[in-house]
Amino acid sequence: MRTRVVKVAIFLLLIVALAFIAATQINLSALPEPGPFETRMATASKRWIIARAARKTVPAEPNGTAADQENGDMLYGMDCDSCHGKDGRHPTSTGQWMYPRVLDLGSPEVQGWSDAELFWIVKNGVRFSGMPAFGKVQNDKEIWDLVHYLRSLKAGAALSK
DSSP: OHHHHHHHHHHHHHHHHHHHHHHHHOOOOSSSOOOHHHHHHHHHHHHHHHHHHHHHHOOOOOOOOHHHHHHHHHHHHHHTHHHHOTTSSSOOHHHHTSSSOOOOTTSHHHHTSOHHHHHHHHHHOOTTSSOOOOTTTSOHHHHHHHHHHHHHGGGGTTOOO
């Protein structure tokens, strides 16, 4: 019995020592670019969490009209262009220096999200990034209008700065 207690104590001490070593090696500075492993892990985790949450909490998508897309364009100009740029494809200097970097909203990475996932991201934001949550300032219809506007950026690949 005593041998088992000693083994458990040694194991716990080893875990604490490893945790301490790992904690002293972590750098939370946003100045250096993250490595490929950190980027892949963070991206995969984010995609999985958002996909799971979007399946459960997103209200039904209304049919988007041209007027809804125009409203989305107006809302984009009020809330989003200060980071993502006027055209959504060329981030401002503020967006370029965030980590993670602000994305080109017409890019395959962004356009690869489902409508429900984009809705969830706009409504809830993404913690530990520069993406704020708009769920307390925009209603669900307005957020859907923004999603419909974001979809229109896919075709604008040839836009100039």
